[in-house]
Amino acid sequence: MLQSGLFLVSLAILLGSQEISGVISTEVRNAADLPKCYSCEGVNCMRTTRQNATVSCSDKLDVCVTIYEDFAVSERGCFSEISLAGQAKCAAKDNQCQKCSGQLCNNQGRRDFKCIQCIGSESASCNMGATGSLTASQCGLPTSANSYCYVKVVGSQKDQLQRGCALSVKEQQSCKEDSECSLCIPDNSSDSVACNNFDLDLSSKSGADQGQKLISLGLASIALLFLKVLN
Known part of the structure; x- marks a missing residue:
């Protein structure tokens, strides 16, 4: 009786571990497919130290986006997570919104820059x-x-x-x-x-450089002549 009980417990543990393993592997697989985008907001977009900051999107169908104010970058990230003002620019097909599909693809200036x-x-x-x-x-x-x-x-x-x-x-x-x-x-x-x-x-510019060289040589010759006179 005891042996059969231990067998059932072992079997339950084994089946449970396989189920957990299956769930984890699925989550890992899904995470690998999620888009990753460069991310910044406001003044951070103008800081070179923030150029490589990234974020992983929560939806596999999401895309990366860059929002501009004129030609300056004002926002980067996943389209579903940017500001409503940024999304409005994209909806209006404004040049100040640039969307792209692919991992870390939002690293360019405006298309017309x-x-x-x-x-x-x-x-x-x-x-x-x-x-x-x-x-x-x-x-x-x-x-x-x-x-x-x-x-x-x-x-x-x-x-x-x-x-x-x-x-x-x-x-x-x-x-x-x-x-x-x-x-x-x-x-x-x-x-x-x-x-x-x-x-x-x-x-x-080459002519000016040549002229400067000639002037320098002339001054050097005068200096040497002056030294000879003094000696």
């Missing part, structure tokens, strides 16, 4: 500006309230141009303080046209 992105050392047409066959492409996620494209002179000889997206306040400020860098606003950009398709005059 496009700049030419290239460097002259890798593409000769990058140095040609409007006369080259340059194509604009969507920029990454900005952390600034303002979004700009840029063109700047680069290279050890200052004979190459680089074009791209100025996404952060630091990048924008650096360009503003650089006489060999120019910013432009990406309004009305398209796949074939972007505001940063203009040229910076490399020849004049």
Whole structure:
């Protein structure tokens, strides 16, 4: 009698463990299928330290979304969990709402935030500006309230141009303080046209550099001559 009782208890424990195991494995499997999105709200969306914060959606059919105020990011997360104001922008099919399907897909700027992105050392047409066959492409996620494209002179000889997206306040400020860098606003950009398709005059800058070198050599020669006279 005792042995049969122990057998029944063991059987119940075994069946119970299998049932629990089945429930857990189903939950784990469902969790793996849940969308995961980058998440932020308000001023946190402009902090680089918060760019990689994420959230898992509670519904497998949910999508990731980014909400903008003009071109600045104001909110990111699962569509079902963002603010009603953000959802209203999406319902109105406003450019300030951008939805996407896929894991951590909401890491881009607005679809109409496009700049030419290239460097002259890798593409000769990058140095040609409007006369080259340059194509604009969507920029990454900005952390600034303002979004700009840029063109700047680069290279050890200052004979190459680089074009791209100025996404952060630091990048924008650096360009503003650089006489060999120019910013432009990406309004009305398209796949074939972007505001940063203009040229910076490399020849004049090279000429100025050469002139500075000649002046430096001249001053050095005068200094040497002066030393010889003193000796």
